[in-house]
Each structure stands twice: as structure tokens, then as C-alpha cells.
Amino acid sequence: MSLLLVIDTSARPFEVALGRVGACLYSARAAAMTPNKQDLAAMVTEALRASGQSLRDLQGIAVNIGPGALGSVRSGVSFANALAYSLGVPVHPVTSFELMGFAAAAAQDRPVLCTARASDGQAYLGVFAAGRLSFMTFGALDALAPATVADLDRVAIAGDHRAALCTLLRNREVIDSGVDRGTAATYLQWAATGAGEARAFPEVATPITEDSALLRDAAELLR
Amino acid sequence: MRNLVLGIESSCDDTAAALVDAAGAVVASVKVAQTEVHRPYGGVYPELASRAHVAEIVPALHQTLADAGVGVEQIRAIGVTRGPGLIGPLLVGLNTAAGLGLGWELPVIGINHLRGHLRSADLEEARVKYPATILLVSGGHTILAYMEDPASIRLLGTTRDDSVGEAYDKVGRMLGLGYPGGPAVDRLAKTGTPSIRFPRPMIQQGLDFSLSGLKSAVSRHLEQAPDPRHEDVAASFVEAILELLVTKCRRALAEQPSQSLVIVGGVAASPQLRAAAAELCAELDVELCLPPLRWATDNAAMIALATWDYIEQGQQPRPVPDVRLSIVDY
Incomplete structure (x- = not known):
């Protein structure tokens, strides 16, 4: 190995x-x-x-x-x-959502809504389900949190915005995973679950930013 | 034989790597400019600069090694700019250097960007006759220094506010000339008459500079004059800048007799400045040293050459950032 x-x-x-x-x-x-x-x-x-x-x-x-x-x-x-x-x-x-989501999912057998603080009061949100990150998005937490989990019956929450999410999602069954990262x-x-990808030069790793191609368009999610 | 230093530069908006030997011969030098990234903002946008550096730096290093056709076993050390500069861009270069140094088992030395500029005129060939007076004029710096020899540096004067390059770019923007504004201002100035008497701040005193008042005066003139002729504004601005720079150089050369006057930095590209400096040097019988522009502007070869100085002088600053380094610091 x-x-x-x-x-x-x-x-x-x-x-x-x-x-x-x-x-x-x-x-x-x-x-x-x-x-x-x-x-x-x-x-x-x-x-x-x-x-x-x-x-x-x-x-x-x-x-x-x-x-x-x-x-x-x-x-x-x-x-x-x-x-x-x-x-x-x-x-x-x-x-960080894959690491956070996997850590939180180990204790809670349900999808995990992962969150991270961004500048100007914005947030990153992502759903980790069935061992993989389903999607990630970026925008206003209060608008995006309900839309992000709309299709999920049960959800655990992880990351920077756990306290705010307990309030924002109060009419849903939400479990606080207690996982920050x-x-x-x-x-x-x-x-070990077969996840992760290797990239050889000339490919390099690129940090996630608000204009990252890995993000799903927030406007589309809110429609 | 380990006869090359790998230089890495990422302090502002150029991602650069170079391999240079102890005599200053440039074996390979790669520079990826970010002009297009910053053009819409009319100046360097630090966060976008950092992002571009991450994307470009490993490919630039790879290209440098490929161009040189040498292996890692020929590299003696890695020298990387640790400041002054923008913190985000600096961190990209410093961490890249740290990763390479670990993997290749090479020492990594944090280099003062300004010491790189001071040595840039000796890349490829020893051009500088010492003792020398050096004028560094760029978007980030406006500095007059005196060098008894490559190792002994004295700061003579610097700007109290804006740099010359910054003043050029801002005036360029006021005149609607786009970014970067410097070359466009110079071109427009050639078609005008210096009919407006803009202030020459601090021209009577010392070797320090102040440019913000001149910049504001141009702005006020454009607001208040009924129908300002842009080419005359540009010509008058350039005249004021030239008079300031030439006066300070003349004073420096009088106080510290030098064999040569070296002009580096992006503003060294200005045809007007080059002509004015040539006239001054002819009058004072001082040799004017204008290195090729690829070395006068930000590049990694100058960082590599400065690294050789550090090795010779036993200086090994750690590769951690210090955005406030002065010209005399290591």
C-alpha cells in the first residue's frame, strides 16, 4: 500500500x-x-x-x-x-467538506450539511452523502441552507455555522454532529472507501475560491 | 557540480523563476505576467494576484528547468523573495520554495526583493562600476541608494507616500489611458507641451521623494480646467517627474561621488527618463547604467543573483514573509 x-x-x-x-x-x-x-x-x-x-x-x-x-x-x-x-x-x-463530512458521517448515518465561513458574511455550503460530496455552493447562508437540504429527509450539520443552522433549519429534523473540521x-x-483522486503534473491542486468551477451556481439552487 | 541557484519571485504581479550562476550568467529565466488579470481594476488586485501565482508557479518552475536543460543535481540553493511585497503572493512563492527545498534536499534562503533589484544590472555581464548610485523606480518602490560595492548598501532616500510608478498609473487612469498607465502617459506626453506648472514636492530638500501632491494637482487640474488638453497635462506631469528624479539624482551624485548611476525598476523603461538621465550623466561625467528591461523590472534572475551574495556573506534568512523589509535588510 x-x-x-x-x-x-x-x-x-x-x-x-x-x-x-x-x-x-x-x-x-x-x-x-x-x-x-x-x-x-x-x-x-x-x-x-x-x-x-x-x-x-x-x-x-x-x-x-x-x-x-x-x-x-x-x-x-x-x-x-x-x-x-x-x-x-x-x-x-x-x-475540507469531504474531510468534515466523512468525519461527521462516521457518527451519524445520514447526509451531512457542511459549512464554512467566507468573507463578507458569505458562506460555503456542501452536502456530503453516501461517502461523497454531492455538491458545494457559495452565497448567503440563510437563503442557501434551506434550499441546500430541501430534498433531504434527515440531515446532520457540521462546520463553522452549526449554531446558525440549528436556528435556520429549526422546522426540520437536524442533528448537530459537533464536528468543526x-x-x-x-x-x-x-x-480507503476508494475516494480521492490523484493528479500528476502538469495538473496541480487549486484552492477553492468563490469563483471555483467546483461550485454549483447558488442562483440555480434557489430557483 | 552544484553551480546554479534557483530564484523564485512572486512578490507582486509577476510569477517568475530563474537559474543563475555565481557570475550572474542567466541559464534560464521564465516570467508569467498577470497584466490581463489586473487590467479591469486599474491596479494590482492582491487576492487575484495570489490565485494566479498558485496556478502559474509550478509550471513556471518546470519551464525554467526544461529551458535550462539541467537537473536538480546542479542546483546549489533556492532563493525566494520574502519581502517587501504583497503578503498573499509572497506566501505562495515562499511555500513553493519550501516544498521544493524539502523534496530536493536544498537549502531555501529568504531574499529581500530590493537587494535583487540592486543587483539586477549585473545580470549576464558585470555592468555596474562601483561605487554606484542606484535609482529604483517602479510601481512599488522609489528608492535612491548608494553602493560602495555589491555588498555594502546605504539608503539615501525613498518616497514618503506614492511611488513614481503608482503616480504614473494613477495619472494614466485619470487621462483614460488604461492600465498599466506609465508607457501610455509617456507616449501621450511626447505629443503635448509642458505648459502647466505642476508642483515638484520636496524638490528643494534632501533625497526623499513625495509624489502624492503632484498626483492630486493633476487630478485638480483635470477637474477645474475648463477644457484640459490631455497631451499637455501628460507632458507637464512627465516634466515634473523628470525634474524631481533628475534633481534628486544630481544631489545624490554630488554628495556621494559615484562612478556610475544605475536606473532600475519598471519606470526605467521611460524613454524620457532614459534621455534625461543620459544628459545628467554626460554633464557630470558619470557612467549611466541601464540594464535590459527584462532585468530592470521584476524577475527571478535578480533574486537568484542576490542569493549568491547571501551565500557569500553567510546570510540565511528563513523563508518566511516580511512585507516591510528595507533596502539595507537581508
């Missing part, structure tokens, strides 16, 4: 994990790190040392492409793209 490095800088603390699909060998959080003071290289070096592995053993680099803190996500994605390129291995882009190690478990 191939050795994967997972990098998650979508929120503080930053995280790295090292392991094989289905089996985490090492994971660590760097509590004090900010984008300006980070040392991802040191975190990765320590992960390899602590688990007795070498850089040359890595067969892929998974990286959280957000949604999340813009500058931090971009830092992790830049690092992961460059490391993957330098080692000649593919990069595995994963969204997935962990870097979550990727290794999720990948």
Missing part, C-alpha cells in the same frame, strides 16, 4: 498526517502556527522521522484545498504542489 502525506492548513492549527490508505501512521498539529510563521517542511520532516519513513517512500501528497482560511489554504496548497512536483508524485486535492488523518480513512 502506498505511503501518503496529508497536509491540512485550512484552519488553525495546521495538521499533517502520514500513513497508508486505511492506516494512519502519524498525525500532528502545530498549534502556534500562522501563515507567516509556519514551517511545514519541519512538520513533514518530523512526521517522516517519527514514523521511520523517508521522503523517497512517499507516493502521493494529499492537501486540503478548502474552503477555509484563504491565505492558509493557499500556503498549504503551494507547499504540497511543489513537494509533489519535486518528488515526481501526484497531488491529491481534497476539500475533519482531520488530516481523516483523508486516509476516506481514501
Whole structure:
């Protein structure tokens, strides 16, 4: 089984994990790190040392492409793209909703409405169901939350806006998963379900932004 | 043999990588400009700059290595701009360098962008005769410096507010000339007469610059004059800028006798500035050094050459951003 490095800088603390699909060998959080003071290289070096592995053993680099803190996500994605390129291995882009949704779904056997804060009071929303992210969108939370879950009988909620969602969806059966974010190690478990995709150079990982092609048009959802 | 440094530059709106040897020979240099990304905004939009850097930087590095036809085993170190610049764009370059350094097991050195500019005139060939006075005029910087030799730098003066390039771009926008405004303002100025006496802020004192008053005066003139002739406004603005720059250079050269005057930065492309500097240097018997524009504007080869200086001087700043670096900092 191939050795994967997972990098998650979508929120503080930053995280790295090292392991094989289905089996985490090492994971660590760097509590004090900010984008300006980070040392991802040191975190990765320590992960390899602590688990007795070498850089040359890595067969892929998974990286959280957000949604999340813009500058931090971009830092992790830049690092992961460059490391993957330098080692000649593919990069595995994963969204924070896939990690968050998989972590929340493990405890709640129902679809998960994932949310993340964005600038100007906007939000990212996504539905994670049957082990995969069904879709993601971006816009005003209060308008989009009911529309996003309209077709779902039961739903769990995860991410930044859990408290607001309890109010916005109060006439529905909603379970608060208590999950704020997935962990870097979550990727290794999720990948064991056959999920995740490898991209080899010249393809690179790209952070999720409000103009991302991965987003479903909010206006269309609200129609 | 590890005889090359890989330079990475992403402090503003150019994504660049280059391989340079210790003598300044440029083995490969790639630059991806973002002019079209920022054109609709009339200036650099930092968030969009960051996004473009993420998309372009690994392909630019790959292209640089491919152009050079060299392997990683020839690279001695990676030098990456750590400031001054825009924080988002800087973080992209710094993290990219950190990832490459880890994967290739190479040291990664954080480089002061301004030290790169100071050394840019010696790319490809040693053009600068020291001691030298250097005028760096771009969209981000307006700096006069004195260099006894490549390693000893003294700041003589800088702008208190806007940069010269910024003033050019803003006047260009006021005149409806689009973005970037500098070259268009210069072109329009050639067809006009400098009939308007715009202020020359701080021209009597010292070596610092102030441009915002001049910019505002142009704006006021356009608002208040009954039927302003744009070509005369452009000509008058350029005349004021030239008088400011030439006066400060003359004063600097008088205070710190130099063998050469070096002009770098995007505004070094201005034909009017080049002509005025040539006249000044002929009069003072100082050699004028104008490097090719590909080195005078932002590029990664200058960062790589500065990295060689850092290696020689035993300086190894970590690759973390510092947006406020001054010209004398490492």
C-alpha cells in the first residue's frame, strides 16, 4: 500500500498526517502556527522521522484545498504542489467538506450539511452523502441552507455555522454532529472507501475560491 | 557540480523563476505576467494576484528547468523573495520554495526583493562600476541608494507616500489611458507641451521623494480646467517627474561621488527618463547604467543573483514573509 502525506492548513492549527490508505501512521498539529510563521517542511520532516519513513517512500501528497482560511489554504496548497512536483508524485486535492463530512458521517448515518465561513458574511455550503460530496455552493447562508437540504429527509450539520443552522433549519429534523473540521488523518480513512483522486503534473491542486468551477451556481439552487 | 541557484519571485504581479550562476550568467529565466488579470481594476488586485501565482508557479518552475536543460543535481540553493511585497503572493512563492527545498534536499534562503533589484544590472555581464548610485523606480518602490560595492548598501532616500510608478498609473487612469498607465502617459506626453506648472514636492530638500501632491494637482487640474488638453497635462506631469528624479539624482551624485548611476525598476523603461538621465550623466561625467528591461523590472534572475551574495556573506534568512523589509535588510 502506498505511503501518503496529508497536509491540512485550512484552519488553525495546521495538521499533517502520514500513513497508508486505511492506516494512519502519524498525525500532528502545530498549534502556534500562522501563515507567516509556519514551517511545514519541519512538520513533514518530523512526521517522516517519527514514523521511520523517508521522503523517497512517499507516493502521493494529499492537501486540503478548502474552503477555509484563504491565505492558509493557499500556503498549504503551494507547499504540497511543489513537494509533489519535486518528488515526481501526484497531488491529491481534497476539500475540507469531504474531510468534515466523512468525519461527521462516521457518527451519524445520514447526509451531512457542511459549512464554512467566507468573507463578507458569505458562506460555503456542501452536502456530503453516501461517502461523497454531492455538491458545494457559495452565497448567503440563510437563503442557501434551506434550499441546500430541501430534498433531504434527515440531515446532520457540521462546520463553522452549526449554531446558525440549528436556528435556520429549526422546522426540520437536524442533528448537530459537533464536528468543526475533519482531520488530516481523516483523508486516509476516506481514501480507503476508494475516494480521492490523484493528479500528476502538469495538473496541480487549486484552492477553492468563490469563483471555483467546483461550485454549483447558488442562483440555480434557489430557483 | 552544484553551480546554479534557483530564484523564485512572486512578490507582486509577476510569477517568475530563474537559474543563475555565481557570475550572474542567466541559464534560464521564465516570467508569467498577470497584466490581463489586473487590467479591469486599474491596479494590482492582491487576492487575484495570489490565485494566479498558485496556478502559474509550478509550471513556471518546470519551464525554467526544461529551458535550462539541467537537473536538480546542479542546483546549489533556492532563493525566494520574502519581502517587501504583497503578503498573499509572497506566501505562495515562499511555500513553493519550501516544498521544493524539502523534496530536493536544498537549502531555501529568504531574499529581500530590493537587494535583487540592486543587483539586477549585473545580470549576464558585470555592468555596474562601483561605487554606484542606484535609482529604483517602479510601481512599488522609489528608492535612491548608494553602493560602495555589491555588498555594502546605504539608503539615501525613498518616497514618503506614492511611488513614481503608482503616480504614473494613477495619472494614466485619470487621462483614460488604461492600465498599466506609465508607457501610455509617456507616449501621450511626447505629443503635448509642458505648459502647466505642476508642483515638484520636496524638490528643494534632501533625497526623499513625495509624489502624492503632484498626483492630486493633476487630478485638480483635470477637474477645474475648463477644457484640459490631455497631451499637455501628460507632458507637464512627465516634466515634473523628470525634474524631481533628475534633481534628486544630481544631489545624490554630488554628495556621494559615484562612478556610475544605475536606473532600475519598471519606470526605467521611460524613454524620457532614459534621455534625461543620459544628459545628467554626460554633464557630470558619470557612467549611466541601464540594464535590459527584462532585468530592470521584476524577475527571478535578480533574486537568484542576490542569493549568491547571501551565500557569500553567510546570510540565511528563513523563508518566511516580511512585507516591510528595507533596502539595507537581508
